[in-house]
Each structure stands twice: as C-alpha cells, then as structure tokens.
Amino acid sequence: MYKALLVRFGEISLKGKNRSFFVNKLVENIKGALRETGAYQIEKSYGRIYLYIEGNPELYIEKLKLIPGIVSISPVAIIEPEIEKIKEMALKVFDYSVKEYPATFKVETSRPNKEFPLQSPEISREVGAHLLRNINTRRPEQLKVDVHNPEHLLSLEIRRDKALVYTESIPGIGGLPVGTSGKGLLLLSGGIDSPVAGWLSLKRGMTLDAIYFHSFPYTSDRAREKVLDLARILSKYSGKINLFINHFTDIQMEIRKKCPPKYTITIMRRMMFRIAEEVARKNKNLVLVTGESIGQVASQTLESMHVINEVTNLPVLRPLISMDKTEIIQIARKIGSYNTSILPYEDCCSIFVPKHPVTRPTLKDTLEAEKDLEIERLIAESMEKSETVIIG
Numbered sequence: 001m002y003k004a005l006l007v008r009f010g011e012i013s014l015k016g017k018n019r020s021f022f023v024n025k026l027v028e029n030i031k032g033a034l035r036e037t038g039a040y041q042i043e044k045s046y047g048r049i050y051l052y053i054e055g056n057p058e059l060y061i062e063k064l065k066l067i068p069g070i071v072s073i074s075p076v077a078i079i080e081p082e083i084e085k086i087k088e089m090a091l092k093v094f095d096y097s098v099k100e101y102p103a104t105f106k107v108e109t110s111r112p113n114k115e116f117p118l119q120s121p122e123i124s125r126e127v128g129a130h131l132l133r134n135i136n137t138r139r140p141e142q143l144k145v146d147v148h149n150p151e152h153l154l155s156l157e158i159r160r161d162k163a164l165v166y167t168e169s170i171p172g173i174g175g176l177p178v179g180t181s182g183k184g185l186l187l188l189s190g191g192i193d194s195p196v197a198g199w200l201s202l203k204r205g206m207t208l209d210a211i212y213f214h215s216f217p218y219t220s221d222r223a224r225e226k227v228l229d230l231a232r233i234l235s236k237y238s239g240k241i242n243l244f245i246n247h248f249t250d251i252q253m254e255i256r257k258k259c260p261p262k263y264t265i266t267i268m269r270r271m272m273f274r275i276a277e278e279v280a281r282k283n284k285n286l287v288l289v290t291g292e293s294i295g296q297v298a299s300q301t302l303e304s305m306h307v308i309n310e311v312t313n314l315p316v317l318r319p320l321i322s323m324d325k326t327e328i329i330q331i332a333r334k335i336g337s338y339n340t341s342i343l344p345y346e347d348c349c350s351i352f353v354p355k356h357p358v359t360r361p362t363l364k365d366t367l368e369a370e371k372d373l374e375i376e377r378l379i380a381e382s383m384e385k386s387e388t389v390i391i392g
C-alpha cells in the first residue's frame, strides 16, 4: 500500500544557517541505519525527508524510530495533486487502515500549495463525502464523521508537485542528529545508569565513544560481554561506537595495598577519571559523560564529586544528576538496556568496596591517602594495555 515514508524533524529546522549541516547529518545517519534494510531513495524537500521504499514499511520504520533528530514518521501514499486522484487514493488508504466498523473519522487537510483550486476545508469535505458515499453503500455498519473526537484521522497534504495521504504518525525519539554536537567519552559500566546517561547524550547530537574499566579476573568475561552488549544497544541509536577497554585490576590492587580502605573508592574513581581524560585527549573527545546522580551511592555526594572531579580539566557531563532511580529505570526500559543492565555480573567496584567508605572526603585527606600511589606509572601501564573494540 505505502511506497513512501515521510520523515519529520523538529528542532533542527530552527537552526538557521546551520540547518543544511543538520539535515545532511540526519540523512547520513538514516543511510547508515538503513544499510541493510533494503532499497530506497531519499529526497530532502522543504524541511522534511521522503524515503521512497521497496518492501515492508515496518522494517524501515523500526530503524527510523531509533534515530535521534527524527520527530515522527508517517507511511504515506503519494499521488498527483488532483482532486479526483486524491479522493480515489483516500478511499484506498482508508480501506487499508480501518479494520473495524462502525467507525468515526475526520479528514484533515493542509495546503502548502495555495494555488490549488480548492481550499483546505472544501477538500476535507469533498474527500469525507466520497468516503461516506462509498463505504456506507457497501456496509450495513455505518461510518460517521466526528470532527471532535474521531477514531480515525485521515490526513491530506497538498503540495505543488504531489499530494500525500496518510493515517498514522509514529513518534520518533526527537533530539538532534548524532554528529552535530561534538564528541564525548562515556564512562560505561555494566550498571543501569551509565547507558542511560549515554543515550541522553547521543540524543542531543553527541557522537559517543565509551570506556570500560575491566577488573579481570575479579570481574568475569561475562561482565565484559555485558558491557559490549550495552554498547551495542547504544549503537542502535548512534551508529558506530569505539569502546575502549582498560585493564583496571592492577590499579585496584595497588590502591588496596597502599591506601587507607576508607578512601579506596574515592581514589579508584579519581584513577578512572585520570585515565578517561588521557583516552579522551588521545581520541579528541571534548567531554566526559558519567551516570552519576546526586546521593545515589557514597561516591556521589557533592563532596565526593568535588574531590573526584578535581583530577580533570575536561567538562564532566552528568545527564542523570537530578534524576531519581525510578526515572532512570523508566528510560532504561524504554531504550532497551534495562534487562541487560540487571544481569547479575559483578561490577568492578563492588568487589573492592570497603566496609565504611568515606562519604564526605576532603581533597586534603584524599591527597594524603593517595600519596604513595605511583599515579603516572599506573596510568601509563593501563594505557599500554588498552584495547579498542568497534561496536555497530
């Protein structure tokens, strides 16, 4: 029935001169996402994108629904802008999409082509009358117009070169096209929070790479697989992600040996930030992104964040900072990461967690606590063993 998809984007049409940059990125991302979906042609036209497809629209829509920057998608029938043709196609589309009668409906018309001989209300009326006449003569259960609360909405759009007929608008995720907001480095653990933080960032147009600190053999290969899976889930939205896997066990052992137990978490997280900064510098990531949220665990008090943040000059984005766990879980479910995140493989910190971690560390005490650590050497060794996996 439908041989075309209308793809709408919102915010990016507001970006003035940058607009073509944004639209071109979106087109590029659509092409990337549809690489294996089947043949299609793409057209940019007056603030929207048309895809002329072959085959089942569902297959294309499933992919488009995940692409940041897309506000909604409608499968559309396209015909010449001529009233008899519009009526005929409206009946076909309506018949195709309405399965149960009796039913109420409304025709809604927009008419960007002001030269079209009929005005919008007249077009709606004529097409509505055509549907009633045809459908009600062949059905005992009647079809009725309800302009206030219709069960079915048939939309018409009259443009200069074509008319569109459709009944559905499927919501996309909105946001901005990936690749329009610079490149960030996500600290990706196997937990619930960091994949959500990553998703929120890429939804704002950020290109993402990720770093995972692996504590083999204290965390198993399955824990590593889990992080790879989470990165794969994110890459469905963003396209390719470089995942850096940094060996962390030696650092944790050193910390355990040389630092007071109360401070091990704070110091461990300072080491993570230092290494992440080093990776970001090499890889040209402009910011770090974490899944921290105020007060969630001992290391997420403002005092802890202050002391941990002190090791880096890069901006650290924390998209979840003010969210409750329930709100974070809701997003995790929506984006499809939740079920993977709750798999029970231990994370690197839970194994080295002291009984009484300091919740309000001061910088002075932390510096004292880490004074015996050979920081430069540990960072260099971790960088040497760093492994890169390209996901997506």
Ligand code: ATP
Binding pocket: 186, 187, 188, 189, 190, 191, 192, 193, 194, 195, 211, 212, 213, 214, 289, 290, 291, 292, 296, 297, 299, 300, 347, 348, 349
């Ligand atoms: P998450 O659910 O994302 O694991 P969390 O609530 O368990 O977060 P923490 O363990 O304190 O919180 O970690 C805070 C943030 O630090 C994480 O959201 C993540 O960005 C980063 N992080 C923690 N552990 C790792 C790790 N092993 N590798 C990479 N980043 C990590």
Ligand code: MG
Binding pocket: 189, 190, 191, 347
């Ligand atoms: Mg965690």
